[in-house]
Amino acid sequence: MPELSRRHVLALIPATGLLTVGLPLRALADEATDHARLLANTVAILAGTAEVNARPEAAVKLAAIHTTARTYLTQLDQAGPDELFAGVPLGENDANITQSYNRLLQIAVATRTDGVDSDLVGNVEVQRRVIDGLEWLHANYVGDQSAGYYGNWHNWEIGFPSHATRTFVLLAEQVAGYRPDLVETYVATMDAYLRNGVDGDVDLDSRFHTGANLADITTNRFLQGALLGDDARIGKAIADQSTVFATIDPYHLQHGNTDGYYADGSFIQHHSVAYTGSYGKVLLGRIAQTIKMLDGATSAGGTDLVAVVQAWVTNGFAPLIFEGWMMEVVKGRAVSRTTTGYVDVRAVAEAVVDLAGYAVGGDAAALKGYVKFLNASSPVSLEPNSFASPVSVVAFADILADATVPAADLNAAExxxxxxxxxxxxxxxxxxxxxxxxxxxxxxxxxxxxxxxxxxxxxxxxxxxxxxxxxxxxxxxxxxxxxxxxxxxxxxxxxxxxxxxxxxxxxxxxxxxxxxxxxxxxxxxxxxxxxxxxxxxxxxxxxxxxxxxxxxxxxxxxxxxxxxxxxxxxxxxxxxxxxxxxxxxxxxxxxxxxxxxxxxxxxxxxxxxxxxxxxxxxxxxxxxxxxxxxxxxxxxxxxxxxxxxxxxxxxxxxxxxxxxxxxxxxxxxxxxxxxxxxxxxxxxxxxxxxxxxxxxxxxxxxxxxxxxxxxxxxxxxxxxxxxxxxxxGPVQVLVNTTDVQAIKHADLGIVAANTFTDGRHQAERLTIDGAASVLVRQSGRRLEVAISDPTMTRDRVQVVIRGRDRGLESADDGVTVGQVTGGTSVVADTREAYGRTFTAVLRV
Structure with missing residues (x-):
């Protein structure tokens, strides 16, 4: 599995044989960025391009964008006291602050959908109403730092800044001519609300600035840097975001952070919650967008990141998706929401569509084949019109139309x-x-x-x-x-x-x-x-x-x-x-x-x-x-x-x-x-x-x-x-105590055991030293052995297979095989393996 350790990323040393995160991070702050390209890429993600928007496959998505914008414009007209939009009261509800900014963003998106036959496209009056809304919200609800920051921290550090920043990107030209100081005013305000950071910037030591949250904050910041022409801000934000690509090494944590992807495909957020199906998919989507935003704007973006993220999909997401459904075990509190399961996988599918556009050769074919498989295997439509970007909707259609790529799961059947x-x-x-x-x-x-x-x-x-x-x-x-x-x-x-x-x-x-x-x-x-x-x-x-x-x-x-x-x-x-x-x-x-x-x-x-x-x-x-x-x-x-x-x-x-x-x-x-x-x-x-x-x-x-x-x-x-x-039969329970639990499956030739305490434990022909998880399978003259430490604290685990001597055919690094009195010893060096399985194949 391609991966980047945090030590590789933070020490600026490329991992041998792996694609690395663009330039050495220390150089990013000094690298010039094509600000116009970065902004144009972002506008395309949000609103499409004239070429994309002319495609019939994008019509439903674009119609929905315009319907939503008109609804919000009506609510803007009907707003009462303490409201920017009717029915969204402000002043005490921080979620409504974020909601108000999101509605301004959706109106702005409609005005930038080039190629659509609508009076909203390029409508300066509507765009200025959005800018006036931004100015009003700042003057009345977010500009006063002593009055803001109530309720959920997320709304102040991520929620409203994300919507406001993207709105400024969409309307950059109009803002420059109409309210030229507004971006700078807003950026200063948003910096001040980063209260879990340091001096208005990201703090990699903060428990709030990790994983998907970090990706959100840093994306906001490099977009703000493009708006301000601030290369240092862009470079620092990209460098901070680059840390999310690093595989978490639990024995050598950087900044005390346990959030992110692990070598076995696990994803953790909130430091201890299994969260692939919620925060993990958010991070996947954000990173796919980052690749698209930075494409051609800086050498820190583009295809260099794809191999790492593709490994997340293959080893982290694919096992957890069954016939288009995201499994419950990795969704945290999101299991109680009415829009989980199939809807979760739509977000994953869009990210895979985007990644496929940057992968090459067999990697691109594998990603495209998986998109087709997700579409074909789910009893519920992937609903590409629910994708965030019109560009992704059209790219999805192109993948389905590509007869050279067969649908293929990234999982083996077993x-x-x-x-x-x-x-x-x-x-x-x-x-x-x-x-x-x-x-x-x-x-x-x-x-x-x-x-x-x-x-x-x-x-x-x-x-x-x-x-x-x-x-x-x-x-x-x-x-x-x-x-x-x-x-x-x-x-x-x-x-x-x-x-x-x-x-x-x-x-x-x-x-x-x-x-x-x-x-x-x-x-x-x-x-x-x-x-x-x-x-x-x-x-x-x-x-x-x-x-x-x-x-x-x-x-x-x-x-x-x-x-x-x-x-x-x-x-x-x-x-x-x-x-x-x-x-x-x-x-x-x-x-x-x-x-x-x-x-x-x-x-x-x-x-x-x-x-x-x-x-x-x-x-x-x-x-x-x-x-x-x-x-x-x-x-x-x-x-x-x-x-x-x-x-x-x-x-x-x-x-x-x-x-x-x-x-x-x-x-x-x-x-x-x-x-x-x-x-x-x-x-x-x-x-x-x-x-x-x-x-x-x-x-x-x-x-x-x-x-x-x-x-x-x-x-x-x-x-x-x-x-x-x-x-x-064929299942036989060999032992079932608080020390040892073991079974035998006669037809499969498998003996499997878990041991839970110190000392030597017996199960069938196995002697297991201390707490361990062990599987042994006899197939003809081959004997396969698998060993893991379920405590993640042991330096070594020994299993002795009693009976005739057995020679070694192959073994993982860290496995030692030898003959002892009465049988064959298999020892796994489990120090700092974090539950990884070690295998060996013996000859009878």
Whole structure:
């Protein structure tokens, strides 16, 4: 995977064999920029060009731009006191400040759509009304620094400056002749609002100036530099933005920053939130636009960046997109929004379209093929007219029309991806995709913020999402899943008995307020992040290994850091936290099944607990059926509790099915319930529309009488005879304790194990030293071995394979193979590997 380490970028040293970020960064501040080219490129992105706008494929997009502009002009005419636009009151609502600037921007865009037959194009009167609006907003609502900067910091440092800056770019000529000092006045104001920066500029040490946020701020600043003719400002902004291209090295952090892309494809924002599907896609889009903006204007832009960003798409985004749907495990609080899933992928598709225009040869073909694949594989249209740029709309049409490029996924048909840097795992097969959300003392259990994702408590505690091929995922997941399914019964979760309350219910607002406490709880304080918005777990063990297309994952459930610190008396007396259940868990991801083991299950403190094998939703008209068999082989059907061998959920309306095989004897509860709730139960600002779903929940209760164990398999697209066949194999549970969890799959020749404690552990013919994730596969005379450190703290992991001596065929760097008494030793040097898998192939 092409990547740039932060040390490479910041030390200005090109990585051998990699494309680097343009010029050495120290030279950028002194390099002259073609300001006119940079501004013209940006205008083209926003409003198209005469050539592009003449294309019939752009007509719908351009018509929408003009309809929107006329609507906003009417609202401009109808504005009342304390409004620039009717219905958008100003003075107390910072989001409305940003909204007002956005509406001015949309009007300005329409006036620059060259080639469109409209009285708005080139309309000086309309353009001057926009400029007057900018001047009025500054005079009344943003120019007074003592009165501004209330509410959300983002609106003041990123929101309104982004819209204002682009409006000035679009109307640069008119502003120069009509209000020549306005740009300079605004830039000084916007600099003053960068209060999380230093002296009105970016601060790379600030927790606010990272990742997608940094890309937004720096794009604003280099556009402002072009407007002012300030090469130093442009150079500094590009140099600052260049740091987002650097692969995060968690062992050698620069500026203490953990936000960005990691070597395994993970993306983190807010320092501990897995966020590819929200902030990650924003960053991808911003960087694709940066490449277009800087094209030909400075040698810092253009194709030099494409290889790095293309690797983000291949290794970071593609595994997380299934049939046009962005998976839930990487969307943070955005899972509670009504516009996620397919809509998320449209933004990714537009960025890939833009990148394809700068890639060459096979890279360009791969990107174009992926655009075609996204378009063909999704049951919902990519809706290119929703793309941000008319140029992208036309480029998309050209890709679809190119008969020389076949549609092709960037994923192999069978793929297992351990995103261990962000505690997520994805397992893909032609008929399904399985996504697993883990957490640890490195990665947050969930994200709640601003009244979004109100009941997130168990989303990082082993919650899984099983996507079935051919299904419209809006009917199975997205906001309706979280609306209809109990937050205590998310698929895969072990939750303790007891009710929890949302942040607004607890504190009467969207955050906990206590500025006088030593931790200084305010809406944007670091303590708010740590304890309210996205608390981490307290377990160090969360990881897994991959062997080809097979994988294993492991996790130990823990309390979050808020509860631990509250018990220690660190937090205020009125701060409410909740204890979690305990369990040691493993997931073994194969071909036809995902095997799940859990041991040491306890609700703690005298509480019972429940493990939900799965909760699935369906439309009432689909006629969902649930069947099964008892442990003695007799048929079972209907609600209730019983010692079941297997259960099968079938949705005839969508022709989908999932089986659940019990690999040990359990009293299983199957609930079938019709649920009607408002989408506002998960997000305050959602439309108050009701959702009615049939919810089937398969669960096992764990009494408050000690610790319990559980073993089961998820079998996507299973038929009844297939489920009945598991009584005779091929899956065998070898060990299921809090020390070792291991299985054997006879047909695949796989033995897989997770170990959780110090000492030597036995599983089949394996002896494993300490905590580790291990897969071994025998195929003829070849024995493949995969090893990972799920704690990310060990220097070495040793696995001894007992039996005859085995010679070495191949091994990754860092792997040592030798003969020891009784077998063959495979040692992986896992120091600073951050959960990476090490493999070796032995000869029998």
């Amino acid at each position: 793929r297992n991806v351990a995103f261990n840097a962000m505690d997520k795992t994805v397992h893909r097969r032609p008929g399904y995709a399985f996504a697993l959300a883990r957490s640890s003392d490195r990665i947050s259990k969930y994200e709640y913020m601003n009244g979004e994702n109100l009941m997130p408590w168990f989303q990082g505690d082993g919650a899984h999402y099983l996507y079935l091929a051919g299904q419209d995922q809006t009917r199975a997941f997205g906001v309706d899943y979280y609306t209809a399914v109990s937050p205590y019964r998310l698929s895969g979760v072990t939750a303790p008995d007891g009710e929890r309350r949302t942040i607004p219910d607890l504190y009467g607002q969207f955050w906990y307020e206590n500025p006088d406490h030593p931790l200084g709880f305010t809406s944007s304080s670091e303590s708010q992040n740590t304890y309210v918005y996205f608390p981490r777990g307290t377990n160090p063990l969360s990881g897994g290994a991959g062997l080809g297309a097979y994988g294993t994952a492991a996790m130990v459930l823990s309390d979050d850091v808020a509860h631990v610190d509250n018990q220690a008396g660190i937090l205020p007396d009125d701060f409410v936290t909740y204890p979690n259940a305990r369990a040691t868990k493993s997931w073994f991801m194969l071909d036809d099944e995902i095997v799940v083991l859990a041991a040491g299950i306890s609700g703690r403190a005298g509480r019972s607990a429940v493990t939900t094998l799965e909760s699935r939703i369906a439309e009432p008209a689909d006629g969902v059926a649930v069947t099964g068999a008892l442990a003695d082989g007799t048929a079972w059907t209907g609600d209730g509790v019983g010692p079941l061998a297997w259960v099968r959920w079938e949705n005839p309306g969508e022709q989908t099915a999932v089986g659940y095989v019990l690999l040990d004897e359990q009293e299983v509860t199957v609930d079938v319930e019709r649920v009607t709730r408002s989408r506002r139960v998960v997000r305050v600002s959602n439309p108050n529309t009701s959702v009615t779903k049939d919810v089937v929940t398969v669960s096992v209760a764990h009494p408050a009488d000690g610790e319990h164990a559980l073993a089961y398999a998820l079998v996507p697209n299973a038929q009844a005879d297939q489920l009945a066949g598991y009584a005779d």
